[in-house]
Amino acid sequence: MCDNPSTDHLFQQLDDYIDSLPYKKEDLIVILHQAQALFGYLPDKVQWHIAQKLDIPSAKVYGVVSFYSFFTMKPRGKHVANVCMGTACFVRGSEKLQAEVEKQLGIKTGQTTTDHLFSLDSVRCIGACGLAPVMTVDGKVYGRLNDPKEVEHILATYETENQISETVVH
């Protein structure tokens, strides 16, 4: 991400991506994936831009963004932690793990810390049920998390980078 308030180059990259697709309207979901990868989230301005570019109503774009839980309209923290709430993790104590992470970060699931360092979410089974209960941070999987100290240790490794920057779409 960048400190530069101008996001023109990101819009340019998005346009280039859309131009490279053989079908456009049908590929709305793929385009949204790409846009979220570029901007980190999907604010109104990005949704509106995509609607213009594809020549479809922006209500349709909004309808799709709000339907799928993978898409977010709020900026995320620099690191995204996900506690697995799949059945296998649930019966092996993921509720406790979730409460512990919430306590240590001082936020609830679905929220972002005020310093924008962490966002906390939940996922449903990442396929590492043998390691339940499981959490991921930025996609890296941590398993067998029954000890609060372990959680503390993991979060600490991400806290050390204190230079925060985020993309803001003006």
Next chain:
Amino acid sequence: MKLKNTDELNALKIQNLVLLENRRVPNNSANTSESQDRPRHVMVCGGTGCHASNSPEIAKLLIQELQRRGLSDKVQVLQTGCFGFCEKGPILEIHPDNVLYVEVSTEDVADIVEEHFIQGKLVERLLYIDPNTEKRFASDLPFYHSQLRIALRNCSYIAPEDIREYIAADGYQALSKVLFNMSPTSVIEEIKKSGLRGRGGGGFPTGTKWELTRQNEAKQRYIICNADEGDPGAFMDRSILEGDPHSVLEAMLIAGSSIGASHGFIYIRAEYPLAIHRLEIAIKQARQYGLLGEKILGSEFCFDVEIKYGAGAFVCGEETALIHSIEGTRGEPSVKPPFPAQQGLWGKPTCVNNVETLANIPPIILKGADWYAGIGTEKSKGTKVFALAGKVNNVGLVEVPMGTTLRKIIFDIGGGIKRHKSFKAAQTGGPSGGCIPAKHLDTPIDYESLIAIGSMMGSGGLIVMDEGDCMVNIAKFFLEFTVDESCGRCTACRVGTKRLHEILTKITEGKGALDDLDKLEKLCKTIKVSSLCGLGQSAPNPILSTIEYFRDEYLAHIVDKTCPAGVCKSLLRYHITDKCKGCTLCAKHCPAGCITGSTKDRHIIDQERCLKCGACMEKCHFGAISHH
């Protein structure tokens, strides 16, 4: 290099058989002088579970260490898909020695090279030890004894990122047979005769679905592979894609040529990066070898596939919702009929098949319908893969013939319940399924028998629960899931599941009344009949099955205001027993400051102020605190 005909495919197979020669070890011939001279293969598990516990790093270090010790040309390191035995990961297997090492860490790498490869002896501490008999195993682990791997046949056996390995393992031979020695209708007949039914949950006969799709006149037809795998706790589809992606591509080609489709889609969750990565490699290689694209193997058949990404909506696993999602809209289900076979993707006849269903196709074509129909029960043929998880010793992927009993899966293969606790229930079918109690452990499981006992096959998630699990809380957990995932189209599903969840929450908080059970049951029946898609229709199953088999537990919550499993927080009462030594530790850690007592005296908890956080119980070294 594009393969121009069957002869070239066969030549490539023969040329690459050497890759697999090592791995076919009929019996334990480890460390005989003859096998000493053969080049070794170290198969490192690269499935999601082992990947998460550092297996790629282990593979990398192994390669470096082998190089350092001058063994690079004698030992090759390869990454595979899941071995199934995820509980003991990371796993690696050495061929042709026929040795399996479990729970390997990066620190073990030097010892493996020194002891196994240089000194030629086993690294004893990395062998599997059966917790019940304390016997050590280097091969032929009890975990695999009752299994039959058809869909998982290549997972852990080949390196999924190399198409030559798949080809050496009879890969694309079924396609070649279908293109040159069979007519589309005879392929469909063969699949019908095999008795294969859809593994995505519905259990619809696969051959019949292909026939229905083919019957509809159209210029274009589509085949879709459903890799959405929404059941939270199931991971067989992703494991097949990670461990053997070509088998799914080959099956899509076979389906495409039989139903008359030239285009296929794989709909996969964006949350499965490793499976997507391996699929992308497989598709690229298949195109390079001319196994996807124009005039495949020199025939008139043209076919290509495209990956489409889901975006985190469980209902998109439902076939009509999935089709809408591929079309780029909200993934809401639509009324059937018309079925996708009649009017599917962009209005064209479309066949939707699950990943595991497809993985069974190539072996059926090669070995014949009779072989396949000889496995399983009267109405459910072949095998089923289960994702065995929860409170069981051996969490992992298990493939067994249909009709195997739950007892066999949980106690023989799964090694029984963790920490010697007692079995309480097994949950199958995910949020659509039910909880099966101990009295049904000996039911041979197939599609029909599971429905008869109030659950369903679903995609094959199998979660084991012990005495420490509260069945009301489990029902609530699943309802939370359906409330989250209901797409909102039908009022019964949208509002009804919310009401169910509210009542369950009330009960777990000790605020339930006796007529809540009737209310639950009545509402469940309404939701079942007035919901449009399978999500709403089956959402009540976790409640109905737990009320049927664990009514006592509901009553304990409602009448006695206790949670027998000690799970529901509001109903817990922490109290200090006479084992207390008066060490004061608990009092120091109680966030409510509600524990009193002087040094060396038995402490007391003020129930009114207790937050039921459990901190005291965790801290006490003398086991003096209990909860009911």
